[in-house]
Amino acid sequence: MRIIGKQEIEDIAVGAALLGTGGGGDPYIGKLMALQAIEEYGEITLLDVDEVPDDALVVPSAMMGAPTVMIEKAPSGEEAISAFKNLESYLGKEIYATMPIEAGGLNSMLPLALAARMGIPVVDVDGMGRAFPELQMVTFYLDGVSATPMVIADEKGNTSLLSTINNVWTERIARSATIEMGGSTMTAIYPMTGKNLKDSGIRNILKLEEELGKAIRLAKRNNADPIKEALKCADGFELFRGKVIDVNRKTESGFAKGVATFEGINQYKGETLEVRFQNEHLLAQTDQRLLCVTPDLIAVLDAETGLPVTTEAIRYGARCVIVGIPCDPKWRTEKGIETVGPKYFNYDVDYVPVEELVKKGVKA
Template identity: 55%
Template sequence: MSTFVLTELDEKAIEYIAVGAAVLGTGGGGDPHIGKLMAIEAIQKHGPVKVVRPEDLNDDDLIVPLSMIGAPTVMNEKIPALSQMTKPLELIEKELGRKVTALMPIEVGGGNSLIPVITAAERGIPVLDADAMGRAFPESQMVTFYLDGMDPSPITMADERGNGILLHAIDGVWEERIARAITIQMGGSASICDYPATGAQIKKSAIPYTLSLAYEIGRTLFESKDLKQNPIEALLKQLNGYALFHGKAADIRRRMEGGFTRGEATFEGTGDHKGRSMKLFFQNEFLLASEDGQSLAVTPDLISLLDQDTGMPITTENLKYGARVTAVGFPCDPKWRTPQGLNTVGPQYFGYDVPYVPIEELTSVQKGAKQHD
């Protein structure tokens, strides 16, 4: 990885981040196209958004994540209103009695990586180059802040009708239960601020430079054509990743359940993988890839689907029958490989009866999976 670090977000940066965050989002985090359009419109109206680094924060600065909560399929149908983006911030500032220093994405995944940019442009405040997952996960407690015992409250939510909610939860698990129920009543999609953090807490718990990473991933995919590179090969080399399976979508089963998009997809092998098949299981995000009952990659490691021709990421809600894809995998942040991390986001939590094995170990015994040094 290079040492490139973002300093501001302009239209080109938004284009790159939207693509890169969709790769890191492992199929979830909301449609990056909608978030991209809203962020670009905000920047055109108000100008570029400044980016701050975690180490530049004062210990007593106030940083607030802003995101969307709900099923990604709903956000495709029900695009958020601008007032819905700003209301949770207004409510949390009122409750805390002070102004926010910077906004941040709670996850560097799909549209949620860009939701804070919309409000930051509107308010003239910076965005932090960090998140609390290093990818996307479906539930509120699945953040590094939770692993470090941080209080998620106060939590504020809003819908497109003008409804606003202020709630205090005893921990991230209870936040998830309460906020998910509210989200369902709000039509399956809502905006939310939670885990307000000090600069000192950010330096300890956040995963730094993930917006810069998303930018670089997007730039790699956009520029690979001009450089006459295979986009997937270039991306795997950049992220020390693995090609897991080449195939086409043969069966997709998606359902709305409990405020999530859940399901599985089956892929028939193409090219070197002809005659083989892969199953991909998801709850908003891709969580388990397996072949003949053997894991190819499993949460919390990252699994993404890339278009075989362009290398562009495909989200769970946009996966179509017949799509020709390469499934790829990347190691997760080390925080998720701790016992507490695996209890929070490992395969057993999601109901998959498979052990967590790091992707590096799984791919070392899988034929056709190749690590790029």
């Protein structure tokens, strides 16, 4: 157990956006919401997974929708509380703690803000170890945990409590409700026991996010290379350096989908990189080489500051470093690849771990 204050929030926001691989929401809005909640309601208690009783009810809090919408329609905080109260009353049991469902600038921060407001702890665990666009894409799903009962709440005061036959149906019905409610909603989803977290969660994700953010912050102060420091933290690889020459982005079926194109600089001169995304970056390839593919993590970092760039913030002309990070081993199983691998997103490539792709041929 430890206490999360302002400095931790600042660092977690940066690390979470990096692991959010372009999605998971805008880190700036998320950070402000968490800082404001701490200011008003006091610091937050962060629990280790092993500190949660096996039968305690833990409910992740997350924003659902297209990040392109979220930046224009920040949650007030009331939606999340309304979703939690609604679910608590339906289940007839008090919620012991909350947690992030994914890493992301917004979705790692919102549970912290909610915890401060509700006076409950946050558990240091998530269900992705990164961000993914659809709500069945969590390690809990691989182990058969139901996403429902789930509550969706919008900023107007509408709520919907879903019970579905499987998590793919949850995704479909919740997505269409989210689109109708204006493109983004707050959810209380995957109500779980402490036992579920211990069996199926990805542990210490907030700790890793904080370390990443801290590494980038201290590198700046020490005149070190923030990207190298971040890669050391996350066991990642530099894949490419380039300048954004094109971004093709549309908000479709409730997602931000598209492709960003980078013209190589430095040792990558002459090569062109395409990064495809659906909320999150999912595929990075040049004409000749596959560099990294989902479920491994693809992050786009600002070449100067090392700060992560979300898909909705990629701008023409920006100089970026594209890095790859191995995903959690739970995703590299057969069911993992089936659930979040390249074929699911209609990319005609086989999954190859990023460390093997790097060995095959990243330019020195």
